[in-house]
Amino acid sequence: QVQLVESGGGLVQAGGSLRLSCAASGRTFSSYAMGWFRQAPGKEREFVAAISGGGGSTYYADSVKGRFTISRDNAKNTVYLQMNSLKPEDTAVYYCAANLWGPPSISQNEYDYWGQGTQVTVSS
Numbered sequence: 001q002v003q004l005v006e007s008g009g010g011l012v013q014a015g016g017s018l019r020l021s022c023a024a025s026g027r028t029f030s031s032y033a034m035g036w037f038r039q040a041p042g043k044e045r046e047f048v049a050a051i052s053g054g055g056g057s058t059y060y061a062d063s064v065k066g067r068f069t070i071s072r073d074n075a076k077n078t079v080y081l082q083m084n085s086l087k088p089e090d091t092a093v094y095y096c097a098a099n100l101w102g103p104p105s106i107s108q109n110e111y112d113y114w115g116q117g118t119q120v121t122v123s124s
Contacts, residue, residue: 057103
């Protein structure tokens with residue numbers, strides 16, 4: 001069993017930055033991959049970024065590449081999503097997720113546990 005708690009969401013103007021955090025508990029954090037997904041109003045949940053257990057491999061959706069950075073601190077059992085140059089279209093509920101058994105994946109079906117989500121709103 002893994003528990004995930006996101007934080008760091010909020011309201012920001014276009015061009016601004018936010019850093020999301022996701023604190024994990026319940027299993028050896030460094031042993032599993034983590035991902036960030038988001039869901040905008042009226043849209044399906046989509047992949048944002050993923051990172052391997054050791055942090056050496058990262059993956060990004062094309063829409064955020066060059067603006068967002070995923071990282072993790074295994075000593076703190078926390079994964080981060082640094083979001084820069086935010087755009088109104090980044091407005092969504094952001095979820096972190098844990099993939100206990102496989103490599104980092106862009107498919108939400110590969111993830112076993114999910115956080116409750118944190119709202120990010122980018123004003124124009």
